[in-house]
């Protein structure tokens with residue numbers, strides 16, 4: 001298959017869009033009429049830019065309100081088509097995309113539409129041009145690809161073919177089975193787009209919320225499977241109208257587009273067992289078995305304060321790096337690396353962002369294969385010098401310029417703690433600390449415009465699923481939150497972003513000059529025993545208001561004693577059927593980072609009902625400068 005992207009999907013001027021498209025290794029481009037109209041030059045100038053970038057214009061679009069017009073509009077619309085053919089010849093484009101008529105003047109009738117297309121086919125053929133017909137989900141008479149196909153079939157002209165667009169078919173829940181029997185050579189172009197599930201009119205949904213395959217909730221895979229059954233091997237193009245993409249970086253959105261197509265086609269091939277031509281051979285998505293370590297980039301002053309917090313939480317210094325100013329802190333299956341070295345990646349990261357998480361390491365089955373997949377998906381691999389005898393742990397660039405390391409047993413990378421660190425003897429076999437056992441989840445705060453980028457990054461590289469996006473109320477605005485997690489829950493990551501500058505998530509971005517890990521949730525085997533230990537160690541937890549516990553009494557069947565126990569230690573509670581969830585928070589540290597302590601009793605969520613309570617409590621302790629102090 002040949003892949004392409006529409007200029008409408010990206011921000012910037014036409015020239016910037018085209019450069020971004022070429023840089024992201026696309027070969028084909030759909031030119032949107034508005035991008036051409038607003039370009040300060042002739043279509044021939046655009047053609048030269050496209051040629052110089054090694055691109056090809058696969059279609060010019062959209063041509064609107066064509067079929068089924070009464071006279072005198074009918075003659076006018078044919079004149080308009082001839083003018084567009086002139087322009088397309090100058091542009092060197094041989095496919096015009098006609099989308100179904102939305103005009104109240106249009107007359108229905110499939111034969112009338114077919115006759116119009118037959119005539120358009122005659123005129124187009126004289127120019128060596130072809131015309132593709134696409135059903136818009138909100139078309140006045142034709143809004144179903146099966147009707148558009150019937151028009152094309154009856155037009156019975158070699159220059160007239162069908163354009164399929166996954167969005168229009170999927171949002172109307174049009175059965176996909178009929179795609180399978182369309183002759184592949186009659187499909188001139190396939191546009192793919194995903195979208196979140198929303199209860200909204202089709203036009204607004206389409207014009208503002210489309211996203212790349214893999215970023216939304218539509219069954220794009222089913223659409224592609226039906227298409228593959230036709231043997232179609234032609235043009236697949238991304239046509240994404242999205243407000244975030246319009247506000248984002250054209251370069252990075254174009255790379256996301258390429259990544260989404262590779263991911264989608266790789267999934268298709270794996271799902272059906274039928275090869276997709278021209279697709280590079282990708283190792284499978286990496287099975288992830290949790291977080292091996294979290295690394296903090298620190299200066300000396302920051303490290304002293306942070307190590308005190310770690311000690312209070314029950315961590316001990318388990319090892320000291322053999323060649324760098326780096327320490328390893330451990331408790332249960334949780335490893336924290338404190339990096340104060342004056343050279344290398346962490347040091348630069350600390351200079352830019354202050355004390356913050358500069359890397360996470362994930363446990364995978366096969367680290368080299370994970371990196372190979374990442375590279376083929378256009379992720380950015382990372383390497384830095386390693387000391388003699390130390391392990392070279394492969395990594396890719398993650399959120400906010402941080403790193404994601406991959407550690408496996410197969411390559412011996414799980415020897416890391418012995419190979420690179422001198423043990424202190426403090427973390428001996430019977431050491432239990434404060435009863436924290438594992439990293440439950442991480443949360444990363446990011447710019448609103450980059451949220452879909454990172455969502456795609458994780459789902460395309462790792463064998464994780466995404467949960468539907470949720471809105472969480474922060475006293476300073478709405479925060480959008482979405483989780484990626486493995487089937488077995490050993491790896492869970494929440495992505496948070498907000499359009500308001502006043503939310504905790506947005507203020508964190510200002511605090512660390514970038515996106516990053518804002519909190520780490522640690523699992524306790526017995527949260528009440530753990531918070532008791534923390535209290536004895538002098539760790540202050542986030543105070544939760546009385547009202548919360550009064551409400552808990554009203555909405556749950558917990559006994560007064562149970563609620564008193566929660567209230568006493570500032571533990572929040574949620575329930576899902578018989579599954580229970582307990583959570584508590586440390587006060588926020590310098591830089592806006594904090595720890596959460598959780599205990600799951602069969603519970604799979606994240607305590608969404610408690611999030612506004614927690615956010616309000618945090619805001620009370622650290623109100624943003626623009627909000628009145630309470």
Ligand SMILES: O=C(O)c1ccc(O)c(O)c1
Nearest residue numbers: 062099134165206207239
């Ligand atoms: O929103 C539109 O008008 C529009 C135009 C052309 C398309 O291919 C499409 O899917 C939507």
Ligand SMILES: [Mg+2]
Nearest residue numbers: 134165191239
């Ligand atoms: Mg379309």
